[in-house]
Amino acid sequence: MAQTRTFSLRSLRGQLTLWFSGLSLLTLLCVGLYVGRLATQQMAASAGAAVHAMALTAADLLGAGLREREQDIILLSQAPHFTRGDLTHPDLLPSLLRRRALSEEFAWLGVVDPQGKVIQAVDGLLQGQSVAQRPWFIAARSGVYAGDVHEALLLEKMLPKPPDGEPLRFIDFAAPIRDYSGELVGVVGAHIHWRWVTQTVQTAFDQSARDSGAEILITNAQGIVLYPQKLAHQVQLPAELHTDRNQRTTEVRWDDGLDYLTSMVAVDSRTSRNLGWSIVVRQPLHQALEPAHAMRNRLLALGFLAALAFGAVALRLALSFSRPIEQLAEAAHRIENGDSQADFPEKGQLIEVDQLCQSLRSMTRTLLAHERELEAVNQSLEALVQQRTEALEEANRALEHLATHDPLTGVYNRRRFDDKLRECFDAARRTSQGFAVLLLDADHFKKVNDTYGHPTGDTVLQELARLLTGTIRSVDFVARYGGEEFVILLPHTPDGASAMAVAEKARWAIAQAEFPGPGHITVSVGISVWQADDPGAAATIERADAALYQAKAAGRNRVVLG
Structure with a gap:
C-alpha cells in the first residue's frame, strides 16, 4: 500500500511551490518598483515642464506689458x-x-x-x-x-x-x-x-495649478519677494537661484525646509531701465509626485496579491508534476527493501511527461523565434510609418503656411484675413463685443517703384510689414490686403478712440522710420468699427476703404475714422 506523503519544503512539490512563489513575488516587486520609479521621473518631468511654462508665460506677459x-x-x-x-x-x-x-x-x-x-x-x-x-x-x-x-x-x-x-x-x-x-x-x-x-502675472496661473499647490512669485534684483504680499520681505530665495536668474525647473529646498519644483525666469521688459525682476514658480515636490507615489503603492499591493495567486497555482501544478516521480521514488524504495512486487508508474507515464516538457520547450523556442521576427518586422514598420507621418506633417505645415501667408512680406494674406474677419464678425454678432478694421495704404508708392525699381519697392513693403507687426498688440492681426495696402484687425476694440490710438501709433512709427531707397514714406489710414446693424463683414471693410479714400483726398499721412 502506498504511503501518504505530507507537504515538505524539501520535497519536489515544496521546492516547485517555493520557487514559483518566490520568483513571481520578486519579479512583480521589481516590476512595480521599476514602473513606479519611471512614473515618478515622468511625473516630475511633466510637473517641472508645467512649472517652467507658467514662469516663462508670466515673464513674457509682464515684460511685454511693461x-x-x-x-x-x-x-x-x-x-x-x-x-x-x-x-x-x-x-x-x-x-x-x-x-x-x-x-x-x-x-x-x-x-x-x-x-x-x-x-x-x-x-x-x-x-x-x-x-x-x-x-x-x-x-x-x-x-x-x-x-x-x-x-x-x-x-x-x-x-x-x-x-x-x-x-x-x-x-x-x-x-x-x-x-x-x-x-x-x-x-x-x-x-x-x-x-x-x-494681475498680468496671474493670467498665466490657472486653477489647476493653484489646486496642485503651485505658487507664483515676483522678486526684485536683490532676490527680495515683491509678490505675493504674504511672502514679501519674509521668504528668502535659495542660494542656487541667485546664481542663475534664468533657470529651468529644478528641485530646490526653500527656507521653510520643504523641497519644491522651482523655475525662475528673468523678466525681459526691454525698457529704458532694466528693473531686474524675475518670475519664480514653485510647487511642493510631494504634491507634484503624489499621483506617482499612489500608483507605485497600488502596484506593490497588486504584486503581493499576484504572488499569492501564483503560489496557489504553483502548488497545484507541483502536485500534478510530482505525483509520477513520487510514485517512482516509492517503487525504488520498496525495491531497496527487497519488495520485488513494487508497483511502478504505468508504462509511458514519465515518457509522456518528458515528451510533453520537450514539446513545450521546443514549441516555446519556436514561438520565441517567431515573436522576435515579428517584433523586428513591427519595429521596422513603425519606424517607416513614423518617418512618413513626420514628412507628411511637415509638408502639411508648409502648405498651411503658403496658403495663409503673403510670400513677400511674411504677414498673413488676403485669404486668411477674410477668414479672420468673418470669425470676428460672427463673434461680434453673438457677444456684441465689437472690433475695428484699419486699412493702410503707402502714399505715392508707385513713385517709389518707378524711381527706385520694383526690388526696392518690395523691400519697402517688407519693412512696412515689419513695422506694423512691431507696433500692434499680440492679439491684433496684420495682413497684406493687396499691392501696397495692408489691413489690421483689432479684436475686442468696440470704440473708435481705441482704434485711432493704434492707427496713430502705427502711422507715426512708419513716418519716423528710415526706408531703403526713398528714405521716408508715409501711410494713410482708414478706420471702421463694427456696427450692430452691419449686414455682413464686407460693410466694415467698405467703411474703412471709404475712410482711407478721405484720408488720401485730405492730403495723405493721416488717419480718418469712417
Missing part, C-alpha cells in the same frame, strides 16, 4: 501739442484723460514743468504741487525712466485703498518733453497700479 506702458509714455511726450512747450494748453489734459481711459492701470498721469511743478494732471491730483525731489522726475529730465515698485507717498491720501487691504504701491514711468529745438520744456509722468503687475 514695454507697452513705457512706449505709451514716450508717445505722449512726443505728441505735437506737448512738444509745442505750452504745458497749460487745454489740449494736454484731454490727451492724458484719453490715455488713462484706454488703460485702467494708470493711477496718475501728469505733466510737470522743468522746475518740478505739476502743471496738469488727471483728476487734478497733485496739480500745483512740486515733485522736484521725486526720482522719476529727476531721471526723466535727461531721458526715459522706468522705476521699481514703491509705496505711495504723495498720492496715498488721495486715492482709495485697495480692497484686499494691501498697501498702495506703484511703478513709475516718465519721459522728457522737448521742443523742436531739443530744449527741455517739461516731463510727462505716470504712476501705474501694482495690482496691474500682479
Whole structure:
C-alpha cells in the first residue's frame, strides 16, 4: 500500500511551490518598483515642464506689458501739442484723460514743468504741487525712466485703498518733453497700479495649478519677494537661484525646509531701465509626485496579491508534476527493501511527461523565434510609418503656411484675413463685443517703384510689414490686403478712440522710420468699427476703404475714422 506523503519544503512539490512563489513575488516587486520609479521621473518631468511654462508665460506677459506702458509714455511726450512747450494748453489734459481711459492701470498721469511743478494732471491730483525731489522726475529730465515698485507717498491720501487691504504701491514711468529745438520744456509722468503687475502675472496661473499647490512669485534684483504680499520681505530665495536668474525647473529646498519644483525666469521688459525682476514658480515636490507615489503603492499591493495567486497555482501544478516521480521514488524504495512486487508508474507515464516538457520547450523556442521576427518586422514598420507621418506633417505645415501667408512680406494674406474677419464678425454678432478694421495704404508708392525699381519697392513693403507687426498688440492681426495696402484687425476694440490710438501709433512709427531707397514714406489710414446693424463683414471693410479714400483726398499721412 502506498504511503501518504505530507507537504515538505524539501520535497519536489515544496521546492516547485517555493520557487514559483518566490520568483513571481520578486519579479512583480521589481516590476512595480521599476514602473513606479519611471512614473515618478515622468511625473516630475511633466510637473517641472508645467512649472517652467507658467514662469516663462508670466515673464513674457509682464515684460511685454511693461514695454507697452513705457512706449505709451514716450508717445505722449512726443505728441505735437506737448512738444509745442505750452504745458497749460487745454489740449494736454484731454490727451492724458484719453490715455488713462484706454488703460485702467494708470493711477496718475501728469505733466510737470522743468522746475518740478505739476502743471496738469488727471483728476487734478497733485496739480500745483512740486515733485522736484521725486526720482522719476529727476531721471526723466535727461531721458526715459522706468522705476521699481514703491509705496505711495504723495498720492496715498488721495486715492482709495485697495480692497484686499494691501498697501498702495506703484511703478513709475516718465519721459522728457522737448521742443523742436531739443530744449527741455517739461516731463510727462505716470504712476501705474501694482495690482496691474500682479494681475498680468496671474493670467498665466490657472486653477489647476493653484489646486496642485503651485505658487507664483515676483522678486526684485536683490532676490527680495515683491509678490505675493504674504511672502514679501519674509521668504528668502535659495542660494542656487541667485546664481542663475534664468533657470529651468529644478528641485530646490526653500527656507521653510520643504523641497519644491522651482523655475525662475528673468523678466525681459526691454525698457529704458532694466528693473531686474524675475518670475519664480514653485510647487511642493510631494504634491507634484503624489499621483506617482499612489500608483507605485497600488502596484506593490497588486504584486503581493499576484504572488499569492501564483503560489496557489504553483502548488497545484507541483502536485500534478510530482505525483509520477513520487510514485517512482516509492517503487525504488520498496525495491531497496527487497519488495520485488513494487508497483511502478504505468508504462509511458514519465515518457509522456518528458515528451510533453520537450514539446513545450521546443514549441516555446519556436514561438520565441517567431515573436522576435515579428517584433523586428513591427519595429521596422513603425519606424517607416513614423518617418512618413513626420514628412507628411511637415509638408502639411508648409502648405498651411503658403496658403495663409503673403510670400513677400511674411504677414498673413488676403485669404486668411477674410477668414479672420468673418470669425470676428460672427463673434461680434453673438457677444456684441465689437472690433475695428484699419486699412493702410503707402502714399505715392508707385513713385517709389518707378524711381527706385520694383526690388526696392518690395523691400519697402517688407519693412512696412515689419513695422506694423512691431507696433500692434499680440492679439491684433496684420495682413497684406493687396499691392501696397495692408489691413489690421483689432479684436475686442468696440470704440473708435481705441482704434485711432493704434492707427496713430502705427502711422507715426512708419513716418519716423528710415526706408531703403526713398528714405521716408508715409501711410494713410482708414478706420471702421463694427456696427450692430452691419449686414455682413464686407460693410466694415467698405467703411474703412471709404475712410482711407478721405484720408488720401485730405492730403495723405493721416488717419480718418469712417
